[in-house]
Structures are given as structure tokens and as C-alpha cells.
Amino acid sequence: DVKVTQSSRYLVKRTGEKVFLECVQDMDHENMFWYRQDPGLGLRLIYFSYDVKMKEKGDIPEGYSVSREKKERFSLILESASTNQTSMYLCASSLPPGQGLAKNIQYFGAGTRLSVL
Amino acid sequence: DQQVKQNSPSLSVQEGRISILNCDYTNSMFDYFLWYKKYPAEGPTFLISISSIKDKNEDGRFTVFLNKSAKHLSLHIVxxxxxxSAVYFCAASALFTQGAQKLVFGQGTRLTINP
Structure with missing residues (x-):
């Protein structure tokens, strides 16, 4: 079974703080993703990484950065947290290209609910 | 620009009856479609999927139907x-970058099964 682990389930931070959200996967997946989930908006892609130190912007990257120093670990960084970044953050991983239709399936962690006050 | 839409925020169904969840999409480049189920305080879990070359895929009580001409898919639970009882997300997959697939999600439908 694929396991994607997010280090914190709940976080409360103050406006302007630097926030780190950590994600680890144990299936040796090349691809890792960060999403945020907001009511009525579904899941929106923030950043994607396809290899160590490699990243691509998703649909809503503003105010966020990412770090991937090891294959199994993908971190989301809020450089200066703002109240509009209060949300549920979800990390996911998937197989690389060449894996047939299985490459389409993303496996999610349990999520981190972040509140910025 | 919502490329994948689930127009029903909620659905209530009697236990034992059929649940039908609907999803519409606008981008004809989507080549694979997935349904995820999400319980409160948990991440989404993959439920069932369908390739764009098929019109039906069945897995136990779950069946997904795809109507490409209408750009519509539905999930039947019977x-x-x-x-x-959970929130169900429809997702569509398209080639993104570096050969990876990107999932575009709908807004979700909260399904409640009443005893």
C-alpha cells in the first residue's frame, strides 16, 4: 500500500510567520504534488515536483514555494503566512510516465488543516 | 475557469437505493477520469477510474459511465x-509537464446515505 504521510494534522500560525508543511511518501514515486482544498473550489494544484530539486508551478503558486531535497520528501513553504492561506493542504504522489494508466492515479496524505490568525 | 464541474454540492439517498453523482468537463484533451472519495479529516482515496476510450467501467457496487460527446461522466453506487457517506470528487487527467499527468478536480459532492 502506498503511504503518504503529512507531518502535522493541524497547525495554527500567525500572520507573517514562515510555515513549513512536510510530506513523505514511501513508494519511491518520482512525482509529488501539493494541493489546497477549499469549500466550493475542490482541490487546486499549488506546486508539482517530478524529481529531486525539480519543480513546476501549478495553478495557484503565489505566496508559496517548495523544496525537494530527497526523493521521498516534498515540503511546502509559506514564506509569510496570510489569512487567505487558511486552508486544508493535501500532498500527493504518483508514478512516473511509462507506467501505463497507473500513472494517472495520485495517492494522497491525510491533509494538514492550517489556520492563519 | 472551472474545467471540471460537479453541479450538485450535496445529495441525499436512502440506504439500498442507487446513488448517481454527476460531473461535467469542458476540455476535450482530458484522456482519463477518476473518482475520489473523501471522509472528514482524511485525504482523498482513489475509488474508480475510466479511460477516454471506454464508456463504462465497473468495480463491485461502483460503476462509472463516460459520455464523451456530452463531456459528462457519472458515478453510480448500487x-x-x-x-x-462522504464527499466525492471527480477528477480529469491531462498531460502536464515532464511527462507527468495533472489532475483537475471538480468542487465535490457530499453524499449522505440515510438509513
Whole structure:
């Protein structure tokens, strides 16, 4: 079974703080993703990484950065947290290209609910 | 610009009856479609999927139908059980970058199964 682990389930931070959200996967997946989930908006892609130190912007990257120093670990960084970044953050991983239709399936962690006050 | 839409925010169904969740999409480049189920305080879990070259895929109580001409897919759950109460997300997959696939999600439908 694929396991994607997010280090914190709940976080409360103050406006302007630097926030780190950590994600680890144990299936040796090349691809890792960060999403945020907001009511009525579904899941929106923030950043994607396809290899160590490699990243691509998703649909809503503003105010966020990412770090991937090891294959199994993908971190989301809020450089200066703002109240509009209060949300549920979800990390996911998937197989690389060449894996047939299985490459389409993303496996999610349990999520981190972040509140910025 | 919502490329994948789930127009029903909520659905309530009697236990034992059929649940039908709907999803519409606008981008004809989507080549694979997935349904995820999400319980409160948990991440989404993959439920069932369908390739764009098929019009039906069945897995136990779950069947997904794809109508490409209408750009519409639906998830049928029969018979519905109380444990099916969750939020269901429809997602469409398209080639993104570096050969990876990107999932575009709908807004979700909260399904409640009543005893």
C-alpha cells in the first residue's frame, strides 16, 4: 500500500510567520504534488515536483514555494503566512510516465488543516 | 475557469437505493477520469477510474459511465450503504509537464446515505 504521510494534522500560525508543511511518501514515486482544498473550489494544484530539486508551478503558486531535497520528501513553504492561506493542504504522489494508466492515479496524505490568525 | 464541474454540492439517498453523482468537463484533451472519495479529516482515496476510450467501467457496487460527446461522466453506487457517506470528487487527467499527468478536480459532492 502506498503511504503518504503529512507531518502535522493541524497547525495554527500567525500572520507573517514562515510555515513549513512536510510530506513523505514511501513508494519511491518520482512525482509529488501539493494541493489546497477549499469549500466550493475542490482541490487546486499549488506546486508539482517530478524529481529531486525539480519543480513546476501549478495553478495557484503565489505566496508559496517548495523544496525537494530527497526523493521521498516534498515540503511546502509559506514564506509569510496570510489569512487567505487558511486552508486544508493535501500532498500527493504518483508514478512516473511509462507506467501505463497507473500513472494517472495520485495517492494522497491525510491533509494538514492550517489556520492563519 | 472551472474545467471540471460537479453541479450538485450535496445529495441525499436512502440506504439500498442507487446513488448517481454527476460531473461535467469542458476540455476535450482530458484522456482519463477518476473518482475520489473523501471522509472528514482524511485525504482523498482513489475509488474508480475510466479511460477516454471506454464508456463504462465497473468495480463491485461502483460503476462509472463516460459520455464523451456530452463531456459528462457519472458515478453510480448500487446499492448505497451508510459507509458511502462522504464527499466525492471527480477528477480529469491531462498531460502536464515532464511527462507527468495533472489532475483537475471538480468542487465535490457530499453524499449522505440515510438509513
Amino acid at each position: 446499492p448505497s450503504q451508510p459507509g458511502d
